[in-house]
Amino acid sequence: MRALHRKVLNDALRLRGQLVAIVLVVACGVAINVGMRSTMNSLLEARASYYAHTRFGDVFATLVRAPERVARQLAEIEGVVVVETRVVAAATLDVEGADEVISARLVSLPDRGRPAVNDIALSAGRLPEPESADEAVVSEAFAEAHGLHPGDSLTALMDGQLQRLRLVGVANAPEYTYALGPGSLFPDDRRFGVLFLRRAPLAAAFDLEGAFSDVSLRLAPDARVPMVLSRVDELLEPYGGIGAVAREDQVSAFFLANELIQLQTFSRALPILFLAVSAMLLNVVLGRLVATQRPEIAALKALGYRDREVGWHYAELAGLVIFGGTLCGVLVGAQIGGWMTNMYGDYYRLPTLSFQLGAREVLEGTVAALIAAGVGTFGSVRRVVRLPPAEALRPPAPPVYRATLLERLGLDRAVPTAARMVLRELERRPGRALLSAAGIAAATALAIANSFTLDSINFMLNVEYGLSKRDDVQVALAEPRDLGVLSSLLDLPGVRRAEPLRTAPVRFIAGTRRKTTAITAWRPDSELVALLDRDLAPLELAPGGLILSRKLGELLGVGAGDRVEVEVLEGRRRRLELPVARLAETFVGIGAYAPLHDLCRWLGETESANGALLSVDGAQIDALHAAIENTPLITGLVERDAVLANVRTMLDENLGTMLTITIGFSLAMAFGVLYNAARITLAERSRDLASLRVLGFRRREVAAILVGELAVLLVLGVVMGLFAGRGLAGLLVRTPGFDTEQFRMPLVIDQGTYALSAGVVLAAGVACAWSARRRLDRVDLVDVLKARD
Amino acid sequence: MVRLRGVSKRYQMGATVVHALRGVDLDLLAGELLVLLGPSGSGKSTLLNILGGLDVPTEGELTYGDHDLTGAGPDELTEYRRRHVGFVFQFYNLIPSLTAVENVRLVTDISEHPMDAAAALDLVGLSERLHHYPAQLSGGEQQRVAIARAVAKQPQLLLCDEPTGALDVKTGVLVLEALHRVNRELGSSTAIITHNEAIGSMADRVVRLRDGRIASVERNATPAPPSDIAW
Ligand SMILES: Nc1ncnc2c1ncn2[C@@H]1O[C@H](COP(=O)(O)OP(=O)(O)OP(=O)(O)O)[C@@H](O)[C@H]1O
Ligand SMILES: [Mg+2]
Numbered sequence A: 001m002r003a004l005h006r007k008v009l010n011d012a013l014r015l016r017g018q019l020v021a022i023v024l025v026v027a028c029g030v031a032i033n034v035g036m037r038s039t040m041n042s043l044l045e046a047r048a049s050y051y052a053h054t055r056f057g058d059v060f061a062t063l064v065r066a067p068e069r070v071a072r073q074l075a076e077i078e079g080v081v082v083v084e085t086r087v088v089a090a091a092t093l094d095v096e097g098a099d100e101v102i103s104a105r106l107v108s109l110p111d112r113g114r115p116a117v118n119d120i121a122l123s124a125g126r127l128p129e130p131e132s133a134d135e136a137v138v139s140e141a142f143a144e145a146h147g148l149h150p151g152d153s154l155t156a157l158m159d160g161q162l163q164r165l166r167l168v169g170v171a172n173a174p175e176y177t178y179a180l181g182p183g184s185l186f187p188d189d190r191r192f193g194v195l196f197l198r199r200a201p202l203a204a205a206f207d208l209e210g211a212f213s214d215v216s217l218r219l220a221p222d223a224r225v226p227m228v229l230s231r232v233d234e235l236l237e238p239y240g241g242i243g244a245v246a247r248e249d250q251v252s253a254f255f256l257a258n259e260l261i262q263l264q265t266f267s268r269a270l271p272i273l274f275l276a277v278s279a280m281l282l283n284v285v286l287g288r289l290v291a292t293q294r295p296e297i298a299a300l301k302a303l304g305y306r307d308r309e310v311g312w313h314y315a316e317l318a319g320l321v322i323f324g325g326t327l328c329g330v331l332v333g334a335q336i337g338g339w340m341t342n343m344y345g346d347y348y349r350l351p352t353l354s355f356q357l358g359a360r361e362v363l364e365g366t367v368a369a370l371i372a373a374g375v376g377t378f379g380s381v382r383r384v385v386r387l388p389p390a391e392a393l394r395p396p397a398p399p400v401y402r403a404t405l406l407e408r409l410g411l412d413r414a415v416p417t418a419a420r421m422v423l424r425e426l427e428r429r430p431g432r433a434l435l436s437a438a439g440i441a442a443a444t445a446l447a448i449a450n451s452f453t454l455d456s457i458n459f460m461l462n463v464e465y466g467l468s469k470r471d472d473v474q475v476a477l478a479e480p481r482d483l484g485v486l487s488s489l490l491d492l493p494g495v496r497r498a499e500p501l502r503t504a505p506v507r508f509i510a511g512t513r514r515k516t517t518a519i520t521a522w523r524p525d526s527e528l529v530a531l532l533d534r535d536l537a538p539l540e541l542a543p544g545g546l547i548l549s550r551k552l553g554e555l556l557g558v559g560a561g562d563r564v565e566v567e568v569l570e571g572r573r574r575r576l577e578l579p580v581a582r583l584a585e586t587f588v589g590i591g592a593y594a595p596l597h598d599l600c601r602w603l604g605e606t607e608s609a610n611g612a613l614l615s616v617d618g619a620q621i622d623a624l625h626a627a628i629e630n631t632p633l634i635t636g637l638v639e640r641d642a643v644l645a646n647v648r649t650m651l652d653e654n655l656g657t658m659l660t661i662t663i664g665f666s667l668a669m670a671f672g673v674l675y676n677a678a679r680i681t682l683a684e685r686s687r688d689l690a691s692l693r694v695l696g697f698r699r700r701e702v703a704a705i706l707v708g709e710l711a712v713l714l715v716l717g718v719v720m721g722l723f724a725g726r727g728l729a730g731l732l733v734r735t736p737g738f739d740t741e742q743f744r745m746p747l748v749i750d751q752g753t754y755a756l757s758a759g760v761v762l763a764a765g766v767a768c769a770w771s772a773r774r775r776l777d778r779v780d781l782v783d784v785l786k787a788r789d
Numbered sequence B: 001m002v003r004l005r006g007v008s009k010r011y012q013m014g015a016t017v018v019h020a021l022r023g024v025d026l027d028l029l030a031g032e033l034l035v036l037l038g039p040s041g042s043g044k045s046t047l048l049n050i051l052g053g054l055d056v057p058t059e060g061e062l063t064y065g066d067h068d069l070t071g072a073g074p075d076e077l078t079e080y081r082r083r084h085v086g087f088v089f090q091f092y093n094l095i096p097s098l099t100a101v102e103n104v105r106l107v108t109d110i111s112e113h114p115m116d117a118a119a120a121l122d123l124v125g126l127s128e129r130l131h132h133y134p135a136q137l138s139g140g141e142q143q144r145v146a147i148a149r150a151v152a153k154q155p156q157l158l159l160c161d162e163p164t165g166a167l168d169v170k171t172g173v174l175v176l177e178a179l180h181r182v183n184r185e186l187g188s189s190t191a192i193i194t195h196n197e198a199i200g201s202m203a204d205r206v207v208r209l210r211d212g213r214i215a216s217v218e219r220n221a222t223p224a225p226p227s228d229i230a231w
Helices: A003-014 A016-053 A070-075 A139-147 A198-205 A226-238 A249-292 A292-302 A305-347 A359-386 A389-393 A419-428 A430-468 A485-490 A548-557 A596-603 A619-627 A640-694 A701-731 A751-778 A781-786 B044-051 B074-084 B100-108 B117-123 B138-150 B169-188 B199-203
Strands: A057-067 A080-086 A088-094 A102-107 A121-125 A137-138 A153-158 A161-172 A194-198 A209-220 A471-482 A496-508 A512-521 A544-547 A564-567 A576-586 A592-595 A607-617 A632-641 B002-013 B016-028 B033-037 B059-064 B084-087 B157-159 B189-193 B205-210 B211-217
Touching: A003 A016, A003 A088, A003 A619, A016 A249, A016 A305, A016 A359, A016 A544, A016 A640, A057 A226, A070 A080, A070 A226, A080 A781, A088 A194, A088 A209, A088 A619, A088 A632, A102 A153, A102 A198, A121 A137, A137 A139, A137 A607, A139 A161, A139 A194, A139 A389, A153 A198, A161 A194, A194 A198, A198 A305, A209 A226, A249 A292, A249 A305, A249 A430, A249 A640, A292 A305, A292 A389, A292 A619, A305 A359, A305 A640, A419 A430, A419 A701, A419 B100, A430 A701, A430 A751, A471 A485, A485 A496, A485 A607, A496 A548, A496 A596, A512 A548, A544 A548, A548 A576, A548 B084, A592 A596, A607 A619, A619 A632, A632 A640, A640 A701, A640 A751, A640 A781, A701 A751, A701 B074, B002 B044, B016 B044, B016 B059, B016 B211, B033 B044, B033 B169, B044 B157, B044 B189, B074 B084, B084 B138, B100 B117, B100 B138, B117 B169, B138 B169, B157 B169, B169 B189, B169 B199
Parallel strands: A102 A194, A137 A161, A512 A592, A544 A576, B033 B189, B033 B205, B084 B157, B157 B189
Antiparallel strands: A057 A209, A080 A209, A088 A102, A088 A153, A121 A161, A137 A194, A153 A161, A471 A607, A471 A632, A496 A512, A496 A564, A496 A607, A544 A592, A564 A576, B002 B016, B002 B059, B205 B211
């Protein structure tokens, strides 16, 4: 080994603690890049092969009832390759041993063979026999939630008829990768399931023989989707079509795609943060090494080593760090990727999903780490290269100190002499102090950005299911009824109050922009539901006008005082022009809201309801369930407590993983920054501090000076970090993955999250200060006095 | 005032043992000015550091007044230094980020009966340099700040390890005058290490070390004032 390489190793050994701390930070950056991006690619690949295998549709449309011949017209649309008509209907299920009311979607399979579009992927059992009347395949998530297997049976209430069904298979379906029940935002596998039956019995049960209520299309690659959509809408309009959607807007596909967008955002932003901090640390550590090794650099150059060789020698040290960091990063990344992929697998049913470590991602991570090393090393290496040997032999010019700002302002009375040392040293190198503080801030901000989403979701739930909707149970009715229906609802066990709800599917048109959604209406005197303004105060409905959710307003480009064209997608399919009274902040969906009598007037009906909000005596909830299961009137039910419990369980299940990752990453970054800050401070102050010890300062007093300096950095950094974290979270909620038509993540950060984030970083700070203090205690006083500097 | 009895100091250097001190007995009397001479490596610094509680002997006893400091732990020695000892070193060991007067204040902040920091600097003839940083002072001035810092607590014991080692004759004399003045005016027992025989003439006693042992002790009935010293 050449002597110069020996020196690299010696330097590395001497600085091992600091270098390992940097390796940790580099490793996190690489691990996130490799882990998250490989997870993303694994998801993308699983999705692509799943969609291709099952011939997932490109266009989806639901309608009331169209004769089968319409399918031929649909097939003639330019760009349409395959048309698959189906019977899709809602039902409630009764599974033995389950108390809850279960909403189900019944989806028809062709009477023979497999569907040409939206095939299902069997994971157990078989398809129903051709034209079998009582055989069904059940969705896998639902089967698992209830412990159902082929051979079991259950009862479905189909259009008022009870039907016993035998399960012959378990399957996944691409439309239900993210299986959302009606009106929910999170999958609830106990309360929502999908059953696949042969078409004939389903058509018979729902009076749809020779007709269909749902159609999916596969398009040619060059098809013009918007054209197809409007043509489909035109054709289906007479048959109660409520607007065709492209695959990207199909609910399950949307959520999966959106998840990938979020993952993409995080997997791009986080590594940059880590690698920036790595570069900063390398810069500080190498910068100091070069400063203290001026005589050695001079000696090497005097011996005849070329500038380049001496410079490269220092770059090699950074190379070691990057090598170690990348290696650890890839290993940790593979582990984290595996966890994350499993976690996604819980939410998204992708049969072929498995984690694959991507070679490309590894390469990307390595290159990114090398770039960080280059940025972090450049300044120091250049200084080495440029240092003239004669100058290097002279000691550097003595530092210039000045009274600190505090003192110049005359506020120094309270500052003890020893504390002035700290302040002046910090002021002498404001750049380095700021860099350290920035690193600490980054670690704090990172913890906030990684964990605030839980607060946001909780807030969203509390607003949505506490302030905005105060009902215990929301029911959907099979069809609009006059308000007399309320008295039958009040007759159900435990129901104390019932308020009518009317939703109507509509298409909003504003210029060239159109959006299909629904108008929801209730009585102005409703107590169980209210819109909220920005301050979460209840907002009155606007008599004679619409209130739009802010997002819908944005999408249509309309605001308060504008008029908007409305195409009703049911009944007489009226076209209206309605005034927009104002926009309201909502977190879920893009809706429009109006007083009940106004909506019914616009629809040309007397006051009616197709849903209701109930206030229920909790003690009688089981009796209510039993009653609803046998009431053909009610086809769907959302129970607040169940929704909340389900979401909380889901979040809790992944809380451990999330917190581990959050705390682990922030801790690593904080540790990397603070350990280096502590060691450098210790190295630079140990002579002064030992001098103080000689003068009779106690160990505790000297340690207080050292810890004081670190504490200043730490407090400054954490405070900056709390603001930066809020800023970062604010940016995140505005990225496409968090500001969607389905939901908007509010920027909500609880004090607990701030406290946790600050706490993690402070803990790292305390650990580093403690280790520095122990080293300080071990400094040999006599040795320090011998050295000239 | 300070008694060393049978003090030895050994350093283990791998397989070999270095005997820095081999059984030294020494008393430093109240108010006396003692000069320690001896060749390089003879154990002068080791002896002074043990006297001042900076280092601990491998064997032997150390007592201060009626305090037995033999076997004292680091905290007890810190208290000893804090209350009773002032140090001056060859390389000054000033804190570069603090001005002259602040360097002195470091000590007055933690002492029980300190002098005024400015008065201490006045004692060493630096009343004009109070707010200079060490980098803005000459070597001799820095050393005098170090002396002011050492004496500001009015120590019973003033220990100086080659205080003139880095200085030329003229500034060296200024520093010695400052030490002499402190010794006479405050009555601090003073021990000065030097390589310079001539400095011995200002001492009450001259102790010579050789190979970790006391080679000779000379009493000086009529110490010369430092201004008469030349080398
Ligand atoms: N930490 C140490 N480890 C090993 N040996 C040491 C150590 N400190 C001092 N010594 C040895 O102890 C002996 C006495 O050292 P000391 O520093 O007391 O000498 P000195 O008389 O002050 O010399 P000088 O005049 O050069 O300052 C020397 O041989 C020295 O090498
Ligand atoms: Mg010595």
